[in-house]
Amino acid sequence: MKSYLALLVLCQLAACTIVPGQHMSPLSRQSSVEMPSRENDAAILKKLNIQTINAELVIELEKNFKNFSLAPDNVANHYFDYRIGSKMIKGVPMKDELYTQYRVGPRDVLNITVWDHPELTIPAGEFRSAESAGNVVGEDGTFFYPYVGIVQAAGRTVEDIREELTRRLSKYIEFVQLDVRVASYRSQRVYVVGEVAQPGVQLVKDVPLTVLEAINNAGGVNSEADLRNIILTRDEKTYNINLLNLYEGGDVTQNVLLRHGDVLNVPDSALNKVFVLGETNHFVAGGATGRSRSLVMNKARMTLTEALSEAGGVNQETSDPARIFVFRGGLGNPEIYHLDAKSPDALLLADRFPLQPRDVIYVDRAEGIRWNQIIGQIQPTINLLNAFDGALKIQPFLGR
Numbered sequence: 001m002k003s004y005l006a007l008l009v010l011c012q013l014a015a016c017t018i019v020p021g022q023h024m025s026p027l028s029r030q031s032s033v034e035m036p037s038r039e040n041d042a043a044i045l046k047k048l049n050i051q052t053i054n055a056e057l058v059i060e061l062e063k064n065f066k067n068f069s070l071a072p073d074n075v076a077n078h079y080f081d082y083r084i085g086s087k088m089i090k091g092v093p094m095k096d097e098l099y100t101q102y103r104v105g106p107r108d109v110l111n112i113t114v115w116d117h118p119e120l121t122i123p124a125g126e127f128r129s130a131e132s133a134g135n136v137v138g139e140d141g142t143f144f145y146p147y148v149g150i151v152q153a154a155g156r157t158v159e160d161i162r163e164e165l166t167r168r169l170s171k172y173i174e175f176v177q178l179d180v181r182v183a184s185y186r187s188q189r190v191y192v193v194g195e196v197a198q199p200g201v202q203l204v205k206d207v208p209l210t211v212l213e214a215i216n217n218a219g220g221v222n223s224e225a226d227l228r229n230i231i232l233t234r235d236e237k238t239y240n241i242n243l244l245n246l247y248e249g250g251d252v253t254q255n256v257l258l259r260h261g262d263v264l265n266v267p268d269s270a271l272n273k274v275f276v277l278g279e280t281n282h283f284v285a286g287g288a289t290g291r292s293r294s295l296v297m298n299k300a301r302m303t304l305t306e307a308l309s310e311a312g313g314v315n316q317e318t319s320d321p322a323r324i325f326v327f328r329g330g331l332g333n334p335e336i337y338h339l340d341a342k343s344p345d346a347l348l349l350a351d352r353f354p355l356q357p358r359d360v361i362y363v364d365r366a367e368g369i370r371w372n373q374i375i376g377q378i379q380p381t382i383n384l385l386n387a388f389d390g391a392l393k394i395q396p397f398l399g400r
Contacts, residue, residue: 024323024325024362024364028050029049029050030047030048030049030050031047031048031050031336032047033047034046034047035047035048035334036332036334037332037333037334038332038333048334048335048336049336050325050336050337050338051335051336051337051338052337052338052339052340053304053326053337053338053339053346053349053350053353054349055349057337057353058349058352058353061352061353061354062352067354069244069299069300069301069354070244070245070248070249072090072242072245074300075330075331075356075357076228076272076297076300076301076356076357077090077228077229077240077242078331079271079272079331079356079357079358080226080228080229080267080271081240082331083271086231086238087238088231088238088239088240089237089238089239089240090240091239091240092232092239092241092253092254092256093232093234093239093256101157101159101206102157102158102182102185102204102205102206103154103155103156103157104137104153104154104155104156104157104158104161104182104187105137105141105154105155105186105187105188105260106137106138106139106140106141106154106187107136107137107139107186107187108136108137108153108182108184108185108186108187109134109135109136109137109182109183109184109186110134110135110136110137110143110153110158110161110180110181110182110183111134111135111180111181111182111183112134112135112145112165112178112179112180113178113179113180113181114169114173114176114177114178115177115178115179116177117173120146120147134183134184137153137154137187140154141153141154141155142154145165147168147169147171147172147173148165148168148169151164151165154187158180158181158182159180161180162178162179162180165178165180166178182205182206185203185204185205185206186203187260188203188204188259188260189201189202189203189204189260189261190202190204190209190214190258190259190260190261190262190263190264191262191263191264192214192215192217192218192264192266193263193264193265193266194225194264194265194266194267194268195221195222195224195225195226195266195267195268196215196218196219196220196221196222196225196266197218197219197220197221197222198218198219199218200218202214202217202218204258204259204260208257209257209258210255210256210257210258211230211232211241211243211254211255211256211258211264212243212246212255214258214264215243215264215266221266224268224269224270224296225266225267225268225269226266226267226268226269226271226272226300227242227243227244227247227299228242228243228244228299228300229242229267230242230243230264230265230266230267231263231264231265231266231267232256232262232263232264232265233262233263233265234259234261234262234263235261239256241254241256242254244299244300269296269297269300270296271357271358272296272297272300272357273294273295273296273297273357273358274294274295274297274302274307274355274357274358274359274360274361275292275293275294275295275358275359275360275361276292276293276294276295276307276308276310276311276361276363277292277360277361277362277363278292278319278361278362278363278364278365279314279315279318279319279320279363279364279365279366280292280293280308280311280312280313280314280315280319280363281311281312281313281314281315282311282312293310293311295307295310295311297355297357300357301354302354302355303350303351303352303353303354303355304324304326304339304350304351304353304355304361305347305350305351305353306351307355307359307361308324308347308350308361308363311361314341314363315363318365318366319363319364319365319366320363320364320365320366320367321340321341321342321363322340322341322342323338323340323363323364324338324339324340324341324350324361324362324363324364325337325338325339325361325362325364326338326339326353326355326359326360326361326362327359327360327361327362328356328358328359328360329358329359330356337353339353
């Protein structure tokens with residue numbers, strides 16, 4: 001009778017949690033749930049086929065140029081827009097930003113030198129700096145100069161201003177020798193924000209300011225920066241700049257020339273993560289072993305072997321390496337992949353399997369471990385029945 005009660009309890013447990021924890025059926029060839037997907041530009045629900053990671057699949061993946069790290073259509077270059085709903089223009093501004101000479105603007109300070117006429121050059125005293133003694137361009141774009149009067153400066157080069165001053169002063173001074181320089185640049189600025197060492201305002205001067213120079217002036221990027229998705233906002237339009245292509249691919253078109261009012265944002269790489277769940281050996285604080293971990297993809301690239309390695313590798317005591325799965329959202333086209341790593345040389349294939357942002361890697365649990373968990377859950381109930389058998393004296397009734 002006692003055995004019958006134990007079996008009854010076992011059946012009740014089976015109705016809810018006979019196999020504790022998450023697991024994938026070893027015979028499954030499709031997902032157990034329907035996933036939203038897109039076919040012919042229409043959203044549909046379907047169960048996903050589980051694809052085996054083998055040599056044939058690796059060859060097919062390597063044929064697709066989009067899977068390469070520096071490919072312009074690599075999924076990592078689009079995932080940022082997909083997640084935040086951005087309407088960025090993919091690529092850099094049109095090639096109309098060729099460098100021209102600096103044009104003076106309001107609040108700039110001009111230093112004007114008239115040779116042999118110190119009263120015009122330093123009327124406020126010879127010991128003052130060029131910036132404090134210079135001619136400040138007003139908000140209306142003009143400045144005043146003796147014998148000349150009001151001079152329009154905004155939007156003009158220093159050569160244009162020098163020619164006008166020379167022509168108008170020649171009425172009062174014979175053989176005018178005159179020079180004009182910008183003593184202080186104040187009118188044009190760009191803003192560098194995000195994952196840089198020193199975010200802030202940078203002034204545009206007579207030396208061209210490019211994206212690379214602006215980032216270097218800001219102390220360089222932090223380790224969390226997403227180099228693929230530098231955001232340039234200009235004239236109410238947002239552009240995507242891929243600095244990784246500049247650094248490693250030599251694409252100099254990414255080194256855009258900045259101009260007044262530009263906002264350069266270096267985002268973090270929080271979206272470029274993969275998640276490792278299941279039976280791994282990730283050690284956490286205090287010496288405990290964790291079973292899940294998120295990993296940031298360095299430069300948005302990582303292979304399946306790298307992810308498993310950084311997660312501590314599969315647990316040799318509790319895992320079933322024959323059932324390692326990769327679940328992929330795929331920007332609207334989800335996929336599931338299966339790796340049979342019972343033989344360690346399968347990790348060579350995994351090292352040629354490129355991951356994508358937000359991939360979920362799941363290492364399943366061994367069947368024997370699940371059975372031990374079931375017994376572990378049932379054992380307290382059996383012990384409780386034994387305790388009641390002795391305390392309540394139910395043994396005489398068992399024969400009736």
